[in-house]
Amino acid sequence: MSKCKKCEAPGTIVLRKKDLYCDSCFLNNINHKFRSVIGKNKILSKNENILLCLSGGTASTTLMDMVHYGISLDSHKKLRVNPYALHIIGPGNEDNVQVANSVIKSCKHYGFDLYIIHIAEYVHDCTSLIKNVNAMPETDSISSNTFNEILNGMPPTAQNDFILKVKQNLYVKCAKELSCKFIFTAETTTTLAINLLSNLTVGRGSQVQNDIGFCDKRDKEVTILRPMKEISKEELNQYISIKKIMPVHNCNMLDNSLQSVISTFVTDLQENFQSTVSSVCKTADKIGVHDDSKYDSRCVLCKNVFNNSGSKISALEATVYSRLVSSKKREDNNEFHDNSLIEQTSLSMFPYINKNLCYGCSRIYSEMTLCDLPDVVKVHLQMSDKSK
Ligand SMILES: [Zn+2]
Ligand SMILES: [Zn+2]
Known part of the structure; x- marks a missing residue:
C-alpha cells in the first residue's frame, strides 16, 4: 500500500486525485489551514x-x-x-x-x-x-x-x-x-x-x-x-x-x-x-484591496459603498447607454453624451440607484413584480423620495 505524503503510515485519503494522506496527517493539515488563515490576519x-x-x-x-x-x-x-x-x-x-x-x-x-x-x-x-x-x-x-x-x-x-x-x-x-x-x-x-x-x-x-x-x-x-x-x-x-x-x-x-x-x-x-x-x-x-471605511453613503440593503469611481464606464452606464441607443433614433446621437439624460434613464431603469441602493440591489428591486421592499429597507429609502 502507498504511504502518506507526510509520514510512514499507509495513506487512506487521496486528494486532487494524486496526494495521499493518512487520517491523522490529513486532519492536522486541515486544522492548520483553518488556524493559519485566522492567525496570519492577526x-x-x-x-x-x-x-x-x-x-x-x-x-x-x-x-x-x-x-x-x-x-x-x-x-x-x-x-x-x-x-x-x-x-x-x-x-x-x-x-x-x-x-x-x-x-x-x-x-x-x-x-x-x-x-x-x-x-x-x-x-x-x-x-x-x-x-x-x-x-x-x-x-x-x-x-x-x-x-x-x-x-x-x-x-x-x-x-x-x-x-x-x-x-x-x-x-x-x-x-x-x-x-x-x-x-x-x-x-x-x-x-x-x-x-x-x-x-x-x-x-x-x-x-x-x-x-x-x-x-x-x-x-x-x-x-x-x-x-x-x-x-x-x-x-x-x-x-x-x-x-x-x-x-x-x-x-x-x-x-x-x-x-x-x-x-x-x-x-x-x-x-x-x-x-x-x-x-x-x-x-x-x-483584485485590489481598497479601504472603503471612510465612505458614509452605503447601499441600505447590502451595505456596500456606491461605485461611482473614476472615469471607466461601469456596468450600469454601459447598460443605460445601450438602452438609450436602442430606443433613440440615430439623429439624436448627441443626446447619448448628455449626462443628465443618462442619469434620468438610469433612475427609471434602476430605482434608487446610487442614492439608496447599489447597482446589484437596485436590479433586485427592479425585478420585484408583486411586492414592495421590506419595512426595514423602506425606512431608509425615504419613500417620499421622487427619484423612484
Ligand atoms: Zn501521515
Ligand atoms: Zn446593495
Whole structure:
C-alpha cells in the first residue's frame, strides 16, 4: 500500500486525485489551514466573542467542529475565542423545523449556546431579534407570509442574491445584540469561487473584496470572517467522513438560477481540472484591496459603498447607454453624451440607484413584480423620495 505524503503510515485519503494522506496527517493539515488563515490576519484579540453562523450544512457543521477542537486544545495552539452560535430558519420549506432541531442537538453536543431566529424577522425594523436560547422561536405567520411574498415576486437568481444579503444583515444585527465583534461564516474555497463568478454575473463585481475575501468590513462595528476559505469542498467531505459528522443537508440555492448553473459549472470543471477553484480564488485575491471605511453613503440593503469611481464606464452606464441607443433614433446621437439624460434613464431603469441602493440591489428591486421592499429597507429609502 502507498504511504502518506507526510509520514510512514499507509495513506487512506487521496486528494486532487494524486496526494495521499493518512487520517491523522490529513486532519492536522486541515486544522492548520483553518488556524493559519485566522492567525496570519492577526485580527482577533484574546478571548474575543465570536458568532458562529450555522445553517446545518456540511461546511458550517465542520466549522463548529473545528472551533470546538481549537478551543479544547491545551497548548499554545489553543484558539482563544468565546463562541456563540446562530441559526437562521427559512425561508420556505417544511423541513426547516427538523433542520433547526438538529442544529440545536449538535450545539448541545459541543456545549455551545444556540440562538435561533426566523429569516422573516428581517421585514420589520425590530430592535431585538434574539428572544431565547437553545429553543425554537415562535413562528410569526404574518412576517413569514410577507417575506415569502417578497421572494415570490422575484426571479430565482434575484431571490438567491436577496436571501444572501438578508442573512448578512441578520448576522450583523444578532452579533451586535450578543456583543460579538466578529462573525465566523463557513464558506469554503469552492463556495467562494462560485460566489465570485455569481457576483460578476449579478452586477456585484465591485463588491468582490467584501464578498469573497477573508474579511468583510462593511459594518463599522462587526466584521465577518471566513476562516474556512482555504479549505475545499473535497477536503470538507473527507473531514466529515473521518470525524463521522452528520450534517443536515439543506442546500438553499434555488434551481434554474444563475448561481446554480455556475455552481454546476465550477464543480464539473473542478472534477477534471483540479486547479479550477484555486485559480478562480487566486484571481480574486489579485483584485485590489481598497479601504472603503471612510465612505458614509452605503447601499441600505447590502451595505456596500456606491461605485461611482473614476472615469471607466461601469456596468450600469454601459447598460443605460445601450438602452438609450436602442430606443433613440440615430439623429439624436448627441443626446447619448448628455449626462443628465443618462442619469434620468438610469433612475427609471434602476430605482434608487446610487442614492439608496447599489447597482446589484437596485436590479433586485427592479425585478420585484408583486411586492414592495421590506419595512426595514423602506425606512431608509425615504419613500417620499421622487427619484423612484
Ligand atoms: Zn501521515
Ligand atoms: Zn446593495
